[in-house]
Amino acid sequence: MLGRSAVGSPPAGKERPVRSTHVVVLGGGFAGLETAFLLRSRFGEDRLRLTVVSDRGEFLFKPNTIYLPFEGDDGHLRVPLEPALRRRGIGYVPAEVSTLDPGRRTVGLADGGTITYDYLVVATGARANPGEIPGLGEHGRQLCDPARLGSFAEELLWMVQYARHGHRQHVVCVVPPGLHYPTATYELALMLDTWLRRGDIRHQVEIRLVTHEETLLRDFGPKVHDAVTARFAEREIESDTGLTVTSTTGTKVKFGDHNARRYDLLICLPPQVAAVTYPGLPADDRGFLRCEPGTRAVRGYPEIFAPGDAGDFPIKQAFIALRHAEAVADAIGADLTGRPRDDATGGITTMFLLDMLDQALFAQVPLAVGQAPDGRTIVSPSARTPYRVGTGRWWRLGKHSVGRSVPAAFASGHPFHAGAWWDAAQRHLRAGTDALTR
Template identity: 35%
Template sequence: MKNRTNPRILVLGGGFGGLETAFYLRMRLGNQADITLVSDKDHFLFKPNTIYIPFGQDVERLKIPLEPPLKRRNIRFMQTQAHQVDSIHRTVGTGEGAVPFDYLVVATGAGMRPEEIPGLKAHGHNIWTPEDMLALRQAFETLAAEASASNNRRVLFLVPPNNKHAGPLYEMAFLFDSWLQKHDRHDGIDLILTTYEDSYLQSFGNRFDSIISEEFDRRHITAYKQYEVERVEPNEVVYKNGQSVPYDLLVSFPPYVASTPFLGLPSDPRGFVTTYQESRRVIECPCIYAVGDISNFPVKQAYLAVLQADAAAEHIAADILNTKPTINYSHPVSMYVLDEFDTATFAQIPLEVKNFYQQSAEVPAGDAETYRVGSSPVWHYGKKLLGMYLPQRFRAGKPLHSGVAWQGMEAGLKVLSQVLTH
């Protein structure tokens, strides 16, 4: 039964951060809070596996309708767009009017801004939405149909500055290469990857560099580091170091910005909301939290969004229950699987932010035991398993990162990582 003295908790966003927050709060608080979730979409999208759409994955199977699991947990669902936060009067402006709150969690994710790079929007394919991935499927098909030993085609994968999670673009290059080999369609197709980074997948520390270099060699993919894009022409990319690389098909993961900039909240120039690291509470806003890609943590990942959501939800619950929070986001340890179809790389990555505004993160030196990276075909099946398990938790209205099932999964990953990584 609804209790009129219950605090009103409003969660914006139906992605990893939003759902984890809402389900964790319901699990922790029982019926001691009125929880509302606002999302512009009627479904959750399991974004990490959209990487398989160009190779035949059915888009609909990556979606979970929001209404049934939220209803099951007595969480009110409003399908509408949030466009403004009034932190003084504690209301959020939405397409259905102002919604009041006692606690607010902003989890509206990131968006792409290809316009930052002249020519990128007009000439490049993105890997961001399911629609982008379907367009890429068509482009890969067309290119493979046109190419032959006497009719060479070049596919250029481009990592520009201010992309906050380059892993999926490397993953796409490797998956495409495996797909071409599997279907015996590699003749006449050259793959090239350029990145502005000093080392491959730099935000995940120095151990990826040699593993990824070896994969590029094994697959005969040409790759260049420290190539910062200046502009994109119809058939070539021009870099700030004076070099240019021609292409027939350009695939990029553009610079990140907040999906919705909330002018009422302290934010950086890209719209990422400024938070205290431990709690994800927004600075100068006692009852407002930001988790996931919209927050100012410099690396944007689903795994990190979930850790942030747990910390924020725990801090809100502790405030309501007058207890001490048991989860902090002080020393996040991420997990990531970069799939290639025929093999995959698993990484467990401790991350440390370098200053209060969390503008950059590094793998702390001297944490060799926690920092583990390794490749094995086993991780390909590990990613498949995660792709089945994680959406099921949300479908059941449960947070990902709790309960016996997760503890078993995490223990299994730890054992495997001891054996298969270094």
């Protein structure tokens, strides 16, 4: 058992007597909530005291905010944290984390409070860093921020008006280095194509995707590249690979080979850095915490974990954040029950869906870590889970269903990757993958 725990202020009210191991989770996103709810599903309040600290009062299912410029609203994507956590006897501290003292095992809050932990789960995620590319902050569309998606929808309508008045429009979608979830940019290009076709104005708009990657969605391997290439060809979406954006002006985007492209609308999700830096903990040059691959424990700090976007895993996805949360809950659970931690580095299988509004592309990709010299993942040649890709209308249901199920699970205080619902979902997924992918 690790050291005794105590909580400073907030939370308000009297300090509770110390009675169990205290796990403090920083962040109320995919990784933070899944870890907290998984631990609670395995250990009761008498054994484990859990506290979640978040600067935002609600969970947001970010992947499906991508629909907002085209259809729907985001009401069902948000979950208020306090009632969901209270339901499971998990403390909630609405505060911004500002400092960490691993020696004293305390977290400092921006409002002056401190929290002491036995185990710390750093799940504060990543943030966009548009300032890395001169001009991007002013001229690119920051679609990682749901608050800006409304104004993007208006810009799309203006673009359509210009196109209808005979002015051919050029949309450039740029994937810069340092963006760890490039799938969203590809998805936006594909959705935009369908949306413009439905408005019968696609012939007046050129869509081009320019990426620094050597192949399309490089990290997900050749099958994904081939499937995306085929979809782009069908839809007359142009693409350039191996081109790194260096700067943008109000009308042009410039690349490392000194070429420039004129645009009417620039879509560029910016490079990412850690949302919070933790001086003293080992981190890469973007502030992402260096972790043991199997358990996501921060290197040299077995009581601190960094699941999801906050850690150094090269691909940042919600699905991966949920898998990391499982690894963290397993490691803490092993300590609490006196078993050795399992730090096997066998890799991780990710899944994602690219919606095109009329069909979707599904990929199941077994990733191997630590085999490429530059720290990137590769598609595992030896994984038991097959590497599969498929495209079809049915896959759209999957994306919408996950966008409802994760918030519903969290609202009820349960993890997503556990229990009867998840067992059934896995069975359906296996059947779908066998029937609808290659």
